[in-house]
Amino acid sequence: MTLDIDAARKLADTATEGPWAYNSYSAVFSTPKIKPHDDWLGTIGEHTLERRGECAACGSGSTGCALYSEDYTREALVAHVPAHHGDTATGQRVADAEFIAAARALVPQLCDEIERGVDTIRDLRVRLEYLTEAATEAARWASIRPGEAGQALEALCDAVSRTAVVEGGSRSWSLPAEPNVDRLRDRHNRLWVRARYTNGPDLWWQGEPGNGLPCLWMELLSDGPLTDASNEQVAA
Structure with a gap:
Protein backbone atom coordinates (compact mmCIF):
# COMPACT_ATOMS: atom_id res chain seq x y z
CA MET A 1 0.00 0.00 0.00
CA THR A 2 1.36 3.40 -1.05
CA LEU A 3 0.76 6.25 1.37
CA ASP A 4 -0.77 9.32 -0.27
CA ILE A 5 0.60 12.23 1.77
CA ASP A 6 -1.49 14.80 -0.10
CA ALA A 7 -4.69 12.87 0.61
CA ALA A 8 -3.76 12.54 4.29
CA ARG A 9 -3.10 16.27 4.54
CA LYS A 10 -6.41 17.05 2.84
CA LEU A 11 -8.27 14.91 5.39
CA ALA A 12 -6.57 16.76 8.24
CA ASP A 13 -7.08 20.20 6.68
CA THR A 14 -10.82 19.70 6.12
CA ALA A 15 -11.51 18.20 9.56
CA THR A 16 -12.75 20.35 12.44
CA GLU A 17 -10.06 22.70 13.64
CA GLY A 18 -7.96 21.36 16.49
CA PRO A 19 -6.65 20.63 18.94
CA TRP A 20 -9.12 17.95 19.96
CA ALA A 21 -9.67 16.62 23.44
CA TYR A 22 -11.46 13.73 25.14
CA ASN A 23 -13.87 14.95 27.82
CA SER A 24 -13.44 11.80 30.00
CA TYR A 25 -17.05 10.71 29.39
CA SER A 26 -17.69 9.54 25.83
CA ALA A 27 -17.14 12.59 23.63
CA VAL A 28 -14.26 13.99 21.61
CA PHE A 29 -14.54 17.72 20.96
CA SER A 30 -12.51 20.59 19.60
CA THR A 31 -11.35 23.47 21.74
CA PRO A 32 -13.88 26.28 22.27
CA LYS A 33 -14.24 28.63 19.32
CA ILE A 34 -15.98 31.60 20.93
CA LYS A 35 -17.44 34.27 18.67
CA PRO A 36 -19.82 36.27 20.91
CA HIS A 37 -23.08 37.34 19.33
CA ASP A 38 -23.21 41.14 18.96
CA ASP A 39 -26.52 41.30 20.84
CA TRP A 40 -25.13 39.29 23.73
CA LEU A 41 -22.37 41.80 24.45
CA GLY A 42 -24.85 44.36 25.79
CA THR A 43 -27.23 41.94 27.47
CA ILE A 44 -27.67 41.77 31.22
CA GLY A 45 -27.95 38.23 32.52
CA GLU A 46 -26.29 34.92 31.78
CA HIS A 47 -27.45 33.40 28.51
CA THR A 48 -26.98 29.70 27.89
CA LEU A 49 -26.45 30.30 24.15
CA GLU A 50 -27.84 26.79 23.58
CA ARG A 51 -30.26 25.79 20.81
CA ARG A 52 -32.53 23.87 23.21
CA GLY A 53 -33.46 24.03 26.85
CA GLU A 54 -34.65 26.82 29.10
CA CYS A 55 -32.56 29.98 29.25
CA ALA A 56 -33.12 31.97 32.42
CA ALA A 57 -31.85 35.17 30.79
CA CYS A 58 -34.40 34.79 28.00
CA GLY A 59 -37.24 34.21 30.44
CA SER A 60 -39.02 31.37 32.18
CA GLY A 61 -40.46 28.76 29.83
CA SER A 62 -38.05 29.51 26.99
CA THR A 63 -37.26 26.55 24.74
CA GLY A 64 -33.85 27.74 23.69
CA CYS A 65 -31.62 30.78 24.00
CA ALA A 66 -32.70 33.62 21.74
CA LEU A 67 -29.04 34.47 21.21
CA TYR A 68 -28.07 30.98 20.05
CA SER A 69 -25.74 31.06 17.09
CA GLU A 70 -23.80 28.31 15.39
CA ASP A 71 -20.86 30.73 15.37
CA TYR A 72 -20.72 30.39 19.15
CA THR A 73 -19.67 26.91 20.20
CA ARG A 74 -18.51 26.02 23.68
CA GLU A 75 -17.82 22.39 22.85
CA ALA A 76 -17.68 21.60 19.14
CA LEU A 77 -18.50 17.91 19.22
CA VAL A 78 -16.34 15.82 16.88
CA ALA A 79 -17.19 12.23 17.79
CA HIS A 80 -18.80 9.97 20.35
CA VAL A 81 -17.59 6.55 21.46
CA PRO A 82 -20.05 4.05 22.95
CA ALA A 83 -20.67 4.54 26.66
CA HIS A 84 -20.67 1.53 28.96
CA HIS A 85 -23.02 2.91 31.59
CA GLY A 86 -24.91 6.18 31.25
CA ASP A 87 -22.70 8.66 29.43
CA THR A 88 -19.30 7.33 30.48
CA ALA A 89 -17.01 5.24 28.27
CA THR A 90 -14.69 2.68 29.84
CA GLY A 91 -11.80 0.39 28.93
CA GLN A 92 -11.16 0.08 25.20
CA ARG A 93 -13.61 2.89 24.39
CA VAL A 94 -11.53 5.31 26.45
CA ALA A 95 -8.41 4.32 24.50
CA ASP A 96 -10.32 4.80 21.23
CA ALA A 97 -11.48 8.28 22.24
CA GLU A 98 -7.97 9.31 23.27
CA PHE A 99 -6.62 8.04 19.94
CA ILE A 100 -9.23 10.01 17.96
CA ALA A 101 -8.41 13.17 19.92
CA ALA A 102 -4.65 12.77 19.42
CA ALA A 103 -5.01 12.05 15.68
CA ARG A 104 -5.94 15.69 14.94
CA ALA A 105 -2.40 16.88 15.71
CA LEU A 106 -0.60 13.60 15.05
CA VAL A 107 -1.58 13.18 11.38
CA PRO A 108 -0.05 16.51 10.20
CA GLN A 109 3.08 15.83 12.28
CA LEU A 110 3.51 12.38 10.72
CA LEU A 131 29.87 7.71 -5.34
CA THR A 132 29.23 4.57 -7.39
CA GLU A 133 30.46 6.44 -10.44
CA ALA A 134 33.53 7.54 -8.48
CA ALA A 135 34.23 3.95 -7.40
CA THR A 136 33.99 2.81 -11.01
CA GLU A 137 36.52 5.43 -12.02
CA ALA A 138 38.79 4.41 -9.15
CA ALA A 139 38.68 0.78 -10.28
CA ARG A 140 39.54 1.83 -13.81
CA TRP A 141 42.46 3.86 -12.44
CA ALA A 142 44.09 0.63 -11.25
CA SER A 143 44.38 -0.72 -14.80
CA ILE A 144 44.92 2.33 -17.03
CA ARG A 145 47.96 2.98 -19.15
CA PRO A 146 50.29 5.85 -18.13
CA GLY A 147 49.11 8.03 -21.00
CA GLU A 148 45.52 7.91 -19.71
CA ALA A 149 46.32 8.94 -16.12
CA GLY A 150 45.46 12.62 -16.40
CA GLN A 151 42.08 11.99 -18.04
CA ALA A 152 41.13 9.27 -15.53
CA LEU A 153 42.06 11.39 -12.51
CA GLU A 154 40.09 14.34 -13.84
CA ALA A 155 37.00 12.15 -14.33
CA LEU A 156 37.36 10.74 -10.82
CA CYS A 157 37.54 14.17 -9.22
CA ASP A 158 34.56 15.36 -11.25
CA ALA A 159 32.45 12.36 -10.20
CA VAL A 160 33.09 12.86 -6.50
CA SER A 161 32.87 16.64 -6.24
CA ARG A 162 29.86 17.37 -8.45
CA THR A 163 26.76 19.03 -7.00
CA ALA A 164 23.66 16.96 -6.22
CA VAL A 165 20.40 18.64 -7.23
CA VAL A 166 17.29 17.20 -5.59
CA GLU A 167 13.60 18.01 -5.89
CA GLY A 168 12.62 20.97 -3.76
CA GLY A 169 15.99 22.71 -4.00
CA SER A 170 19.71 22.27 -4.45
CA ARG A 171 21.95 20.67 -1.88
CA SER A 172 25.61 21.20 -2.72
CA TRP A 173 28.25 18.90 -1.38
CA SER A 174 31.91 18.67 -2.34
CA LEU A 175 35.33 17.87 -0.99
CA PRO A 176 37.19 20.51 1.04
CA ALA A 177 39.33 22.58 -1.31
CA GLU A 178 43.03 21.81 -1.54
CA PRO A 179 45.09 24.33 0.46
CA ASN A 180 47.60 26.49 -1.35
CA VAL A 181 50.59 24.65 0.16
CA ASP A 182 52.88 21.98 -1.24
CA ARG A 183 53.80 20.07 1.93
CA LEU A 184 51.46 18.44 4.46
CA ARG A 185 51.68 15.91 7.26
CA ASP A 186 48.93 13.40 7.93
CA ARG A 187 47.75 11.96 11.25
CA HIS A 188 50.54 9.35 11.08
CA ASN A 189 53.11 12.18 10.80
CA ARG A 190 53.95 11.15 7.24
CA LEU A 191 55.10 13.95 4.94
CA TRP A 192 53.25 14.44 1.65
CA VAL A 193 54.59 16.62 -1.15
CA ARG A 194 52.44 18.00 -3.94
CA ALA A 195 53.41 17.82 -7.59
CA ARG A 196 51.49 20.22 -9.85
CA TYR A 197 50.56 19.23 -13.40
CA THR A 198 49.35 21.40 -16.26
CA ASN A 199 47.17 18.81 -17.98
CA GLY A 200 45.78 16.99 -14.96
CA PRO A 201 44.99 17.26 -11.28
CA ASP A 202 47.76 17.70 -8.73
CA LEU A 203 49.16 14.56 -7.10
CA TRP A 204 50.51 14.06 -3.59
CA TRP A 205 53.61 11.90 -3.09
CA GLN A 206 54.88 10.53 0.19
CA GLY A 207 58.23 12.10 0.98
CA GLU A 208 59.06 13.31 -2.52
CA PRO A 209 57.63 13.21 -6.05
CA PRO A 225 43.61 15.68 10.04
CA LEU A 226 46.30 17.24 7.87
CA THR A 227 48.73 19.91 9.04
CA ASP A 228 50.77 22.42 7.09
CA ALA A 229 54.41 21.38 6.76
CA SER A 230 55.51 24.23 4.49
CA ASN A 231 57.84 25.72 7.10
CA GLU A 232 59.67 22.50 7.86
CA GLN A 233 63.29 22.46 6.83
CA VAL A 234 63.84 20.40 3.68
CA ALA A 235 66.57 17.79 4.09
CA ALA A 236 69.58 18.26 1.83
Missing part, protein backbone atom coordinates in the same frame (compact mmCIF):
# COMPACT_ATOMS: atom_id res chain seq x y z
CA CYS A 111 3.05 13.85 7.23
CA ASP A 112 5.86 16.34 7.96
CA GLU A 113 8.19 13.58 9.22
CA ILE A 114 7.48 11.33 6.23
CA GLU A 115 8.14 14.13 3.75
CA ARG A 116 11.45 14.95 5.45
CA GLY A 117 12.39 11.26 5.31
CA VAL A 118 11.51 11.04 1.60
CA ASP A 119 13.69 14.09 0.88
CA THR A 120 16.60 12.55 2.79
CA ILE A 121 16.30 9.22 0.96
CA ARG A 122 16.16 11.00 -2.41
CA ASP A 123 19.27 12.98 -1.51
CA LEU A 124 21.14 9.85 -0.40
CA ARG A 125 20.23 8.01 -3.59
CA VAL A 126 21.70 10.85 -5.67
CA ARG A 127 24.88 10.81 -3.59
CA LEU A 128 25.12 7.03 -3.87
CA GLU A 129 24.85 7.29 -7.64
CA TYR A 130 27.74 9.72 -7.78
CA GLY A 210 58.10 9.83 -7.70
CA ASN A 211 58.27 7.91 -4.41
CA GLY A 212 55.78 5.04 -4.45
CA LEU A 213 52.23 5.64 -5.67
CA PRO A 214 50.73 9.14 -5.64
CA CYS A 215 47.46 10.15 -3.96
CA LEU A 216 44.69 12.44 -5.05
CA TRP A 217 43.54 15.14 -2.67
CA MET A 218 40.37 13.13 -1.91
CA GLU A 219 42.51 10.13 -0.91
CA LEU A 220 44.81 12.24 1.25
CA LEU A 221 41.81 13.55 3.19
CA SER A 222 41.15 10.06 4.55
CA ASP A 223 44.47 10.28 6.44
CA GLY A 224 43.51 13.55 8.13
Whole structure:
Protein backbone atom coordinates (compact mmCIF):
# COMPACT_ATOMS: atom_id res chain seq x y z
CA MET A 1 0.00 0.00 0.00
CA THR A 2 1.36 3.40 -1.05
CA LEU A 3 0.76 6.25 1.37
CA ASP A 4 -0.77 9.32 -0.27
CA ILE A 5 0.60 12.23 1.77
CA ASP A 6 -1.49 14.80 -0.10
CA ALA A 7 -4.69 12.87 0.61
CA ALA A 8 -3.76 12.54 4.29
CA ARG A 9 -3.10 16.27 4.54
CA LYS A 10 -6.41 17.05 2.84
CA LEU A 11 -8.27 14.91 5.39
CA ALA A 12 -6.57 16.76 8.24
CA ASP A 13 -7.08 20.20 6.68
CA THR A 14 -10.82 19.70 6.12
CA ALA A 15 -11.51 18.20 9.56
CA THR A 16 -12.75 20.35 12.44
CA GLU A 17 -10.06 22.70 13.64
CA GLY A 18 -7.96 21.36 16.49
CA PRO A 19 -6.65 20.63 18.94
CA TRP A 20 -9.12 17.95 19.96
CA ALA A 21 -9.67 16.62 23.44
CA TYR A 22 -11.46 13.73 25.14
CA ASN A 23 -13.87 14.95 27.82
CA SER A 24 -13.44 11.80 30.00
CA TYR A 25 -17.05 10.71 29.39
CA SER A 26 -17.69 9.54 25.83
CA ALA A 27 -17.14 12.59 23.63
CA VAL A 28 -14.26 13.99 21.61
CA PHE A 29 -14.54 17.72 20.96
CA SER A 30 -12.51 20.59 19.60
CA THR A 31 -11.35 23.47 21.74
CA PRO A 32 -13.88 26.28 22.27
CA LYS A 33 -14.24 28.63 19.32
CA ILE A 34 -15.98 31.60 20.93
CA LYS A 35 -17.44 34.27 18.67
CA PRO A 36 -19.82 36.27 20.91
CA HIS A 37 -23.08 37.34 19.33
CA ASP A 38 -23.21 41.14 18.96
CA ASP A 39 -26.52 41.30 20.84
CA TRP A 40 -25.13 39.29 23.73
CA LEU A 41 -22.37 41.80 24.45
CA GLY A 42 -24.85 44.36 25.79
CA THR A 43 -27.23 41.94 27.47
CA ILE A 44 -27.67 41.77 31.22
CA GLY A 45 -27.95 38.23 32.52
CA GLU A 46 -26.29 34.92 31.78
CA HIS A 47 -27.45 33.40 28.51
CA THR A 48 -26.98 29.70 27.89
CA LEU A 49 -26.45 30.30 24.15
CA GLU A 50 -27.84 26.79 23.58
CA ARG A 51 -30.26 25.79 20.81
CA ARG A 52 -32.53 23.87 23.21
CA GLY A 53 -33.46 24.03 26.85
CA GLU A 54 -34.65 26.82 29.10
CA CYS A 55 -32.56 29.98 29.25
CA ALA A 56 -33.12 31.97 32.42
CA ALA A 57 -31.85 35.17 30.79
CA CYS A 58 -34.40 34.79 28.00
CA GLY A 59 -37.24 34.21 30.44
CA SER A 60 -39.02 31.37 32.18
CA GLY A 61 -40.46 28.76 29.83
CA SER A 62 -38.05 29.51 26.99
CA THR A 63 -37.26 26.55 24.74
CA GLY A 64 -33.85 27.74 23.69
CA CYS A 65 -31.62 30.78 24.00
CA ALA A 66 -32.70 33.62 21.74
CA LEU A 67 -29.04 34.47 21.21
CA TYR A 68 -28.07 30.98 20.05
CA SER A 69 -25.74 31.06 17.09
CA GLU A 70 -23.80 28.31 15.39
CA ASP A 71 -20.86 30.73 15.37
CA TYR A 72 -20.72 30.39 19.15
CA THR A 73 -19.67 26.91 20.20
CA ARG A 74 -18.51 26.02 23.68
CA GLU A 75 -17.82 22.39 22.85
CA ALA A 76 -17.68 21.60 19.14
CA LEU A 77 -18.50 17.91 19.22
CA VAL A 78 -16.34 15.82 16.88
CA ALA A 79 -17.19 12.23 17.79
CA HIS A 80 -18.80 9.97 20.35
CA VAL A 81 -17.59 6.55 21.46
CA PRO A 82 -20.05 4.05 22.95
CA ALA A 83 -20.67 4.54 26.66
CA HIS A 84 -20.67 1.53 28.96
CA HIS A 85 -23.02 2.91 31.59
CA GLY A 86 -24.91 6.18 31.25
CA ASP A 87 -22.70 8.66 29.43
CA THR A 88 -19.30 7.33 30.48
CA ALA A 89 -17.01 5.24 28.27
CA THR A 90 -14.69 2.68 29.84
CA GLY A 91 -11.80 0.39 28.93
CA GLN A 92 -11.16 0.08 25.20
CA ARG A 93 -13.61 2.89 24.39
CA VAL A 94 -11.53 5.31 26.45
CA ALA A 95 -8.41 4.32 24.50
CA ASP A 96 -10.32 4.80 21.23
CA ALA A 97 -11.48 8.28 22.24
CA GLU A 98 -7.97 9.31 23.27
CA PHE A 99 -6.62 8.04 19.94
CA ILE A 100 -9.23 10.01 17.96
CA ALA A 101 -8.41 13.17 19.92
CA ALA A 102 -4.65 12.77 19.42
CA ALA A 103 -5.01 12.05 15.68
CA ARG A 104 -5.94 15.69 14.94
CA ALA A 105 -2.40 16.88 15.71
CA LEU A 106 -0.60 13.60 15.05
CA VAL A 107 -1.58 13.18 11.38
CA PRO A 108 -0.05 16.51 10.20
CA GLN A 109 3.08 15.83 12.28
CA LEU A 110 3.51 12.38 10.72
CA CYS A 111 3.05 13.85 7.23
CA ASP A 112 5.86 16.34 7.96
CA GLU A 113 8.19 13.58 9.22
CA ILE A 114 7.48 11.33 6.23
CA GLU A 115 8.14 14.13 3.75
CA ARG A 116 11.45 14.95 5.45
CA GLY A 117 12.39 11.26 5.31
CA VAL A 118 11.51 11.04 1.60
CA ASP A 119 13.69 14.09 0.88
CA THR A 120 16.60 12.55 2.79
CA ILE A 121 16.30 9.22 0.96
CA ARG A 122 16.16 11.00 -2.41
CA ASP A 123 19.27 12.98 -1.51
CA LEU A 124 21.14 9.85 -0.40
CA ARG A 125 20.23 8.01 -3.59
CA VAL A 126 21.70 10.85 -5.67
CA ARG A 127 24.88 10.81 -3.59
CA LEU A 128 25.12 7.03 -3.87
CA GLU A 129 24.85 7.29 -7.64
CA TYR A 130 27.74 9.72 -7.78
CA LEU A 131 29.87 7.71 -5.34
CA THR A 132 29.23 4.57 -7.39
CA GLU A 133 30.46 6.44 -10.44
CA ALA A 134 33.53 7.54 -8.48
CA ALA A 135 34.23 3.95 -7.40
CA THR A 136 33.99 2.81 -11.01
CA GLU A 137 36.52 5.43 -12.02
CA ALA A 138 38.79 4.41 -9.15
CA ALA A 139 38.68 0.78 -10.28
CA ARG A 140 39.54 1.83 -13.81
CA TRP A 141 42.46 3.86 -12.44
CA ALA A 142 44.09 0.63 -11.25
CA SER A 143 44.38 -0.72 -14.80
CA ILE A 144 44.92 2.33 -17.03
CA ARG A 145 47.96 2.98 -19.15
CA PRO A 146 50.29 5.85 -18.13
CA GLY A 147 49.11 8.03 -21.00
CA GLU A 148 45.52 7.91 -19.71
CA ALA A 149 46.32 8.94 -16.12
CA GLY A 150 45.46 12.62 -16.40
CA GLN A 151 42.08 11.99 -18.04
CA ALA A 152 41.13 9.27 -15.53
CA LEU A 153 42.06 11.39 -12.51
CA GLU A 154 40.09 14.34 -13.84
CA ALA A 155 37.00 12.15 -14.33
CA LEU A 156 37.36 10.74 -10.82
CA CYS A 157 37.54 14.17 -9.22
CA ASP A 158 34.56 15.36 -11.25
CA ALA A 159 32.45 12.36 -10.20
CA VAL A 160 33.09 12.86 -6.50
CA SER A 161 32.87 16.64 -6.24
CA ARG A 162 29.86 17.37 -8.45
CA THR A 163 26.76 19.03 -7.00
CA ALA A 164 23.66 16.96 -6.22
CA VAL A 165 20.40 18.64 -7.23
CA VAL A 166 17.29 17.20 -5.59
CA GLU A 167 13.60 18.01 -5.89
CA GLY A 168 12.62 20.97 -3.76
CA GLY A 169 15.99 22.71 -4.00
CA SER A 170 19.71 22.27 -4.45
CA ARG A 171 21.95 20.67 -1.88
CA SER A 172 25.61 21.20 -2.72
CA TRP A 173 28.25 18.90 -1.38
CA SER A 174 31.91 18.67 -2.34
CA LEU A 175 35.33 17.87 -0.99
CA PRO A 176 37.19 20.51 1.04
CA ALA A 177 39.33 22.58 -1.31
CA GLU A 178 43.03 21.81 -1.54
CA PRO A 179 45.09 24.33 0.46
CA ASN A 180 47.60 26.49 -1.35
CA VAL A 181 50.59 24.65 0.16
CA ASP A 182 52.88 21.98 -1.24
CA ARG A 183 53.80 20.07 1.93
CA LEU A 184 51.46 18.44 4.46
CA ARG A 185 51.68 15.91 7.26
CA ASP A 186 48.93 13.40 7.93
CA ARG A 187 47.75 11.96 11.25
CA HIS A 188 50.54 9.35 11.08
CA ASN A 189 53.11 12.18 10.80
CA ARG A 190 53.95 11.15 7.24
CA LEU A 191 55.10 13.95 4.94
CA TRP A 192 53.25 14.44 1.65
CA VAL A 193 54.59 16.62 -1.15
CA ARG A 194 52.44 18.00 -3.94
CA ALA A 195 53.41 17.82 -7.59
CA ARG A 196 51.49 20.22 -9.85
CA TYR A 197 50.56 19.23 -13.40
CA THR A 198 49.35 21.40 -16.26
CA ASN A 199 47.17 18.81 -17.98
CA GLY A 200 45.78 16.99 -14.96
CA PRO A 201 44.99 17.26 -11.28
CA ASP A 202 47.76 17.70 -8.73
CA LEU A 203 49.16 14.56 -7.10
CA TRP A 204 50.51 14.06 -3.59
CA TRP A 205 53.61 11.90 -3.09
CA GLN A 206 54.88 10.53 0.19
CA GLY A 207 58.23 12.10 0.98
CA GLU A 208 59.06 13.31 -2.52
CA PRO A 209 57.63 13.21 -6.05
CA GLY A 210 58.10 9.83 -7.70
CA ASN A 211 58.27 7.91 -4.41
CA GLY A 212 55.78 5.04 -4.45
CA LEU A 213 52.23 5.64 -5.67
CA PRO A 214 50.73 9.14 -5.64
CA CYS A 215 47.46 10.15 -3.96
CA LEU A 216 44.69 12.44 -5.05
CA TRP A 217 43.54 15.14 -2.67
CA MET A 218 40.37 13.13 -1.91
CA GLU A 219 42.51 10.13 -0.91
CA LEU A 220 44.81 12.24 1.25
CA LEU A 221 41.81 13.55 3.19
CA SER A 222 41.15 10.06 4.55
CA ASP A 223 44.47 10.28 6.44
CA GLY A 224 43.51 13.55 8.13
CA PRO A 225 43.61 15.68 10.04
CA LEU A 226 46.30 17.24 7.87
CA THR A 227 48.73 19.91 9.04
CA ASP A 228 50.77 22.42 7.09
CA ALA A 229 54.41 21.38 6.76
CA SER A 230 55.51 24.23 4.49
CA ASN A 231 57.84 25.72 7.10
CA GLU A 232 59.67 22.50 7.86
CA GLN A 233 63.29 22.46 6.83
CA VAL A 234 63.84 20.40 3.68
CA ALA A 235 66.57 17.79 4.09
CA ALA A 236 69.58 18.26 1.83
